[in-house]
Amino acid sequence: MHDYLSGLNERQREAVLHCNGPIMIVAGAGSGKTKVLTTRIAHLMAHHKVDSFNILALTFTNKAAKEMKERVEKILHNTEARNLYIGTFHSVFARVLRAEAHHLGYPNSFTIYDTDDAKGVIKTVVNELNLDDKVYKPNVVYNRISSAKNALVGPEEYARDYGIQQEDLRANRPAMGQIYDAYAKRCFKNGAMDFDDLLLNMYKLLKNYPEALSKYQRKFKYILIDEYQDTNPAQYEIIKLLGAMHENICVVGDDAQSIYSFRGATIENILQFQKDYDDVKVVKLEQNYRSSQNIIHVANEVIKNNKGQIPKNLWTDNAEGEKIKLVRTASDNDEGKFVADTIKELKLRNHISNKDVAILYRTNAQSRAFEESLRRLAIPYIIYGGLSFYQRKEVKDMVAYLRVIANPKDEEALKRIINYPVRGIGKTTIDKAVIFANTHNISMWEVLVNAQQFGFKSGTLEAIDQFVTMIKMFQTELPKRNAYEIAFAVGKSTNLVKELFNDKSTEGVARYENVQELLNSIKEFTETPMNEEDGEVGDKGLGTYLQQITLLTDADNKDPDADVVKLMTIHAAKGLEFPVVFAAGLEETLFPSAMSINTREELEEERRLFYVVITRAKQKLYITHANSRYRFGSLIQNEPSRFIEEIPNEFLDRTSAGGGPRNQTGSWGGGSAFDRMRGGYGNSAQEAEKQYGAPPAKKAATPSYIAPKPAAKTVEHVPTKDFVPSDTTNLQAGQKVEHQKFGFGVVDKMEGSAHNPIATVKFELNGEKKIMLNYAKLRIVE
DNA sequence: CATCCAGGCCTTTTT
DNA sequence: GGCCTGGATG
Numbered sequence: 181m182h183d184y185l186s187g188l189n190e191r192q193r194e195a196v197l198h199c200n201g202p203i204m205i206v207a208g209a210g211s212g213k214t215k216v217l218t219t220r221i222a223h224l225m226a227h228h229k230v231d232s233f234n235i236l237a238l239t240f241t242n243k244a245a246k247e248m249k250e251r252v253e254k255i256l257h258n259t260e261a262r263n264l265y266i267g268t269f270h271s272v273f274a275r276v277l278r279a280e281a282h283h284l285g286y287p288n289s290f291t292i293y294d295t296d297d298a299k300g301v302i303k304t305v306v307n308e309l310n311l312d313d314k315v316y317k318p319n320v321v322y323n324r325i326s327s328a329k330n331a332l333v334g335p336e337e338y339a340r341d342y343g344i345q346q347e348d349l350r351a352n353r354p355a356m357g358q359i360y361d362a363y364a365k366r367c368f369k370n371g372a373m374d375f376d377d378l379l380l381n382m383y384k385l386l387k388n389y390p391e392a393l394s395k396y397q398r399k400f401k402y403i404l405i406d407e408y409q410d411t412n413p414a415q416y417e418i419i420k421l422l423g424a425m426h427e428n429i430c431v432v433g434d435d436a437q438s439i440y441s442f443r444g445a446t447i448e449n450i451l452q453f454q455k456d457y458d459d460v461k462v463v464k465l466e467q468n469y470r471s472s473q474n475i476i477h478v479a480n481e482v483i484k485n486n487k488g489q490i491p492k493n494l495w496t497d498n499a500e501g502e503k504i505k506l507v508r509t510a511s512d513n514d515e516g517k518f519v520a521d522t523i524k525e526l527k528l529r530n531h532i533s534n535k536d537v538a539i540l541y542r543t544n545a546q547s548r549a550f551e552e553s554l555r556r557l558a559i560p561y562i563i564y565g566g567l568s569f570y571q572r573k574e575v576k577d578m579v580a581y582l583r584v585i586a587n588p589k590d591e592e593a594l595k596r597i598i599n600y601p602v603r604g605i606g607k608t609t610i611d612k613a614v615i616f617a618n619t620h621n622i623s624m625w626e627v628l629v630n631a632q633q634f635g636f637k638s639g640t641l642e643a644i645d646q647f648v649t650m651i652k653m654f655q656t657e658l659p660k661r662n663a664y665e666i667a668f669a670v671g672k673s674t675n676l677v678k679e680l681f682n683d684k685s686t687e688g689v690a691r692y693e694n695v696q697e698l699l700n701s702i703k704e705f706t707e708t709p710m711n712e713e714d715g716e717v718g719d720k721g722l723g724t725y726l727q728q729i730t731l732l733t734d735a736d737n738k739d740p741d742a743d744v745v746k747l748m749t750i751h752a753a754k755g756l757e758f759p760v761v762f763a764a765g766l767e768e769t770l771f772p773s774a775m776s777i778n779t780r781e782e783l784e785e786e787r788r789l790f791y792v793v794i795t796r797a798k799q800k801l802y803i804t805h806a807n808s809r810y811r812f813g814s815l816i817q818n819e820p821s822r823f824i825e826e827i828p829n830e831f832l833d834r835t836s837a838g839g840g841p842r843n844q845t846g847s848w849g850g851g852s853a854f855d856r857m858r859g860g861y862g863n864s865a866q867e868a869e870k871q872y873g874a875p876p877a878k879k880a881a882t883p884s885y886i887a888p889k890p891a892a893k894t895v896e897h898v899p900t901k902d903f904v905p906s907d908t909t910n911l912q913a914g915q916k917v918e919h920q921k922f923g924f925g926v927v928d929k930m931e932g933s934a935h936n937p938i939a940t941v942k943f944e945l946n947g948e949k950k951i952m953l954n955y956a957k958l959r960i961v962e
Numbered sequence: 963c964a965t966c967c968a969g970g971c972c973t974t975t976t977t
Numbered sequence: 978g979g980c981c982t983g984g985a986t987g
Contacts, residue, residue, distance in 0.1 A: 240976095240977080241976095241977080242977090268977065269977075270977050271977090294977095295976085295977090375976090375977050376977090378977085379977095439975075440975080440976075440977095442974080442975060442976085443975085443976065443977075542974070542975075543973060543974055543975075544973080544974085544975085545973060545974090545978090548978090565975095565976090599963095602963090602964080604963085606963050606964085607963080608963085730977095731977065733976075733977070749974085749975060749976090750975080751974090751975045751976070752975090752976080770974095771974095773973090773974050773975080774974090775973085775974060775975095776974075776975095785975095789975080810978070811973085811978090812971090812972070812973085812978070812979095813978040813979085814978090
């Protein structure tokens with residue numbers, strides 16, 4: 181008997197001990213599924229002597245993957261776990277595709293486009309197809325293409341599908357298929373895959389290249405999948421192909437926690453799994469080890485309102501616990517204050533640490549009020565979500581250089597840096613280069629390399645030549661140097677780092693620090709040992725690094741153990757647990773979202789989301805909602821969420837804060853926070869000021885005695901019919917000139933350098949203007 | 963060619 | 978309330 185088995189309950193042990201054949205573990209919230217998964221992996225290795233190289237575990241987030249790996253290591257007391265293939269679908273497939281790229285015609289240093297890059301490509305092709313970008317908004321198009329890919333519908337299938345055509349026609353977007361096709365072709369030409377391509381191409385690889393299929397089928401003898409309820413059809417088909425040889429597939433999921441249908445996830449996968457294999461073992465984990473009885477009761481009551489679930493009965497041995505506190509506040513700011521005050525109270529009286537607390541909400545925009553109130557009480561916090569470190573402008577700029585060096589076909593990256601820092605290759609030149617590239621069916625990079633054949637002006641040509649020479653220089657260094665050395669050299673010779681260093685504004689300093697941090701991260705990457713395998717390009721090279729960082733999220737850079745209050749969306753909180761949870765913004769139109777109340781399916785997903793947030797809490801759960809809040813800059817009134825009514829009254833402890841009548845303070849911490857906040861609508865601002873001090877200075881309002889600056893209206897001038905700009909190199913004071921917009925005038929004086937001459941012109945209709953001759957077009961009249 | 967500002971548009975949720 | 982885009986301007 182292995183001692184790691186002793187901590188398991190009967191069902192859990194059953195799931196761990198089952199070795200060969202398909203198994204589905206229906207794991208309720210907090211029922212120890214990670215424990216089961218990790219123990220199962222450990223058991224396969226320790227007991228069944230399965231080689232760690234032959235186990236594949238797919239997770240939903242990098243965080244989950246990392247945790248799983250660490251826990252297996254802990255159980256086994258050795259470093260064998262390092263060889264496991266554990267990662268997100270996206271990162272594991274990226275790794276495979278890197279090794280097999282040649283089959284699909286991609287370079288193995290293919291770029292992975294994040295959402296912004298992808299939308300950039302969409303903008304480009306919509307433009308090139310002369311379509312209206314108001315109709316074909318990048319967001320809309322991106323989502324449509326993404327859904328298609330997640331359902332394994334390629335551009336050809338898309339064009340052929342009658343139903344899809346009808347949908348697009350009805351939506352007044354008949355050219356969607358055309359855009360999809362152009363987009364896919366452009367990405368391929370750029371040597372780039374978007375997130376969804378990682379799935380789609382993985383599927384194509386396994387489907388169309390039997391030798392690749394059998395290679396990975398033989399490699400992955402055991403496959404485990406976490407958060408199975410959130411997989412989409414593409415992922416499903418890939419798993420089916422990969423597992424077809426051994427059928428040792430273990431999926432773990434909870435239909436009640438399926439919250440990613442907007443990403444193409446479908447619960448169907450759970451039902452289909454049982455149909456696809458004859459002898460699926462099903463194990464239900466129903467005992468919850470996380471939460472108090474009250475919390476579990478409430479969760480069960482809520483989810484009961486959904487139709488058609490896998491029947492299960494989540495129960496717990498834990499203590500009854502406290503009631504759920506339901507708190508109404510007057511405004512979103514009061515909600516913030518209430519939460520911050522309560523946290524302070526809990527720390528004081530209940531010895532709760534910052535890190536025990538999470539504030540969870542439906543939309544990222546809700547974080548603002550909490551940030552402000554936490555800052556006022558000096559409670560340290562961290563926000564998950566929002567921009568990943570690698571999506572910040574300055575970091576992305578630097579990364580774009582590296583991308584171009586690793587994959588010069590990457591047009592998005594190329595466009596980003598070709599004139600950054602400014603080197604005189606402007607929009608006109610870029611547009612021209614792209615058009616040349618399209619008409620000659622070569623990459624933009626190739627146009628630049630052969631620029632002299634395309635008739636650029638000599639100045640531009642020189643700038644292009646310098647740029648090309650620099651990139652080429654780095655490319656020759658590529659085989660000899662590691663990612664860090666290259667990155668460091670890029671920072672130096674582009675002056676990028678220096679430029680940021682010289683910017684002493686607050687943001688400038690932050691930007692400089694971010695780039696330094698980027699360099700550190702690259703260094704760390706090059707110094708961390710990594711398991712390499714035959715046939716893999718897994719090296720310390722730049723390409724590997726770049727592919728990896730695109731798949732990192734914001735959460736991956738944060739220390740999960742830091743003693744800070746955590747703020748995040750409910751989606752981001754999936755799989756996590758906290759002693760104290762604030763579920764905020766339980767209001768109609770916000771939660772459930774106004775976008776998701778039109779069909780039963782949508783509403784049920786919102787309810788599952790509510791279920792998820794409830795079951796994150798171990799001991800204390802607060803549900804808050806505000807009477808009114810700011811949205812899009814204007815104040816709106818919200819009814820309490822319909823989900824609140826689904827909680828039986830006996831589990832609730834109702835209170836209001838920051839206005840309205842006060843009921844009872846309940847059994848928690850004396851309620852002094854409420855006493856201080858009984859301000860009500862009218863004076864809550866003043867009350868707050870007394871408590872917290874004056875709010876941070878707002879931008880000073882324009883004093884009323886200063887008249888608003890009258891906009892200097894330009895008197896319209898219609899240029900002479902055959903307006904042709906003159907050569908103004910030798911323009912002298914006293915000459916009469918015509919300006920396209922300002923009309924006729926006389927040159928008053930000449931200043932500026934020969935490089936950048938500036939003429940002061942007195943116009944007949946528009947007064948005196950300084951005209952930069954390099955840019956403005958003047959016709960010399962006499 | 964680059965920068966600044968006004969006005970439009972937005973918000974689900976994420977690898 | 979904040980971000981991005983596009984037009985005006987030097």
